[in-house]
Amino acid sequence: MSRRKETIITGLFLAGLILFGFISCQKTADKKETNSSEPLRPTPVKVYKVKKQKISEKLIYTATLEAWKKQAITPDISGKIARIYVAEGDKVSKGQLLAELDTQSIRLQLQQAQAALSAAKANLEDAQRNFERMERLFKEKAVSEQQYEKARLALEAAQAQRDQAEATVKLAQHTLDVSIMKAPFDGVIASKNAEEGDVINPMMGGLTATSGVVMLVDYSKIKVKFDVAPEDIQKIKKGQRVFVQGYDNFSNEKLEGEITVVNSSADPQTKKFRVEALVNNQDLILKPGTFGQVVVEVDSRDNALAVPQSALLNNSYVLVVEGNKAAKKNVTTGLKNTEMIEITSGLKEGDLVIVEGNFGLAEGSPVEVEGEVEK
Template sequence: MFSRIKAQYAVYGIMFLLLVSCQKPAQKAAATDEFSAAPVKVYKVQKQKVSEKLVYTATLEAWKRQTITPDISGKIARIYVNEGERVKKGQLLAELDTQSIRLQLAQAEAALAMARANFEDASRNLERMERLYQEKAVSEQQYEKVRLAYEAARAQKDQAEAAVNLARHALDVSIMRAPFDGVIAAKNLEEGDVINPMMGGFSASSGVLTLVDYSKIKVRFEVSPADALRLARGQKVYLENPSLPGQQFEGQVTTVNTSADPQTKKFRAEALINNQDLVLKPGLFGRIILEVSTRENSLAVPQKAILENSYVLVVEGNKAVRRNVTTGLKNTDLVEITSGLNEGDLVIVEGNFGLAEGSPVKVEGEVVR
């Protein structure tokens, strides 16, 4: 019984060996290739827009910034807003204690009323005296005395009007309003603090409040002399921020300095970025991208497809085949191919480093851009 089972297993083994030995060499090679094929991902070459881009690090600032402070000294009576609060143009922000100013205004208005009465009286006297003088009923000396009194009364009236206007101006400037729509960036003083702009009683950069408008963002960056020649006012730019992945904000160049910084030998430039949703915040850093040259309908591949700056590997018949290429425009993502590839070629973009020409490959996916 045992011997019979052994004999059966021996027969099965011999049959398996015969089957394997009968397998065609091509089938054996295919099986070996499939087992040893390197996994890769490919990019299908296609025509598209390719832009050469310049990239710089930039600092973000609000495009409008103003210190809110009165033109006169006084005690701060009320502050009506807090940090981070959005305000509208003309909105009341803060005011000084105006009690003494109102008393000065009342006093000036009373003095003006008296000066106007004196002036009217002097005007009537002069008018009467002019008639008498023409009739030769009074002497020139008498006439001159009345005329001088009239001139003095008029000067006193003008002075009183100026005093009233000055007091009214002081009352007006003691009330601080928003000069534009914006956000309160800083509350620098508190109610009860005394501010004296004329005597240096506060920091010129602080004031009572700091108001900013960052519905547009001003960005500053430095460029090399060669790049400065490629920039111009009105040129389109894009801003990217690390805290907002996948988002780009459009703007344009507003300033390119005509002289280089003596220390860095670079040129300073500015751009204005649209920020209507107030997503970007002043004080952050960002990446400015400028398209300086663009070509439409060009063959292009991802940067990582290019090996040793001279060739790519394409998939042909499940093998990696070398293609020497000539490149054109480049940016951080794509490289223009001016010769060496055809539309529709499958270029290896992942798994290509260290891969030898002729190696068997297995395509595990296609990269889409």
């Protein structure tokens, strides 16, 4: 094949490629023009109808739960434990006998003291009669002043012996009383920390000195303790309502209480403020020694316009449905909680605020309402 023929064939091939490319581009352009003329498909959304309602601003914390009364039951004296009448988990009433020391020697001491008191009283009666006789004779000048003084001093000595004997009886009785351990209040035996036969010495420390022969708790009320960050502490006030739920409470029941303590100084390490609340727990739903969630109602407003938190975009605006299109509404906000936020301006009652499908949705985009969310 000659060089001239090769050149002609190559030229024809290149011309064909150029023509094919031009036709393809034209078809693509025509297709784009056709697509751009098609209407945009509406975005499916769900809406919330704005209405007036009560809204409460709430703060949520993790709290430790403690019994509001707790006491280690320990005798004031040393001795060997003779009997323990209760077990862990027992419910007891105020004044109920819980445990006692071996009181045999104490009872003997009490008997001796009572006998000595009886003798002292008899001696006092004799001394009183003798003094009265001597006093009468002294007035009649039948006895000397020395004899009279001797009788008077004998009476005073007998009175002192009687007083001392009474004190000894009281001491022995007190020793007996404190060797018997009774419940100071209604409650539950949280733990049993000693056994019958153990020798206890509260002054020496150790297990029973710190936690008692038994530990008695009353958790018909619960102390709720939690820590609040500096930026929130100004919102916390004594008397505010709280709602508490135990993390191990599978019924999801929340118990109501109120704040009783707000510390004015922060922990030097955590920089947080300790707050305490007291919650009624009559059904013993909350358990001491566990953790729970506490919700503090720091403020509330009646007849407020509020929308779900999911409606607010960029913390400054919401999208509402107007004429089947998304319309942007700049808003200002007020109180808020985990679900709702108050709208103080920018919306009116009855507006349909988009709460689902609003992420990435442009203003003016067509929308199709698939349902209304109730809150």
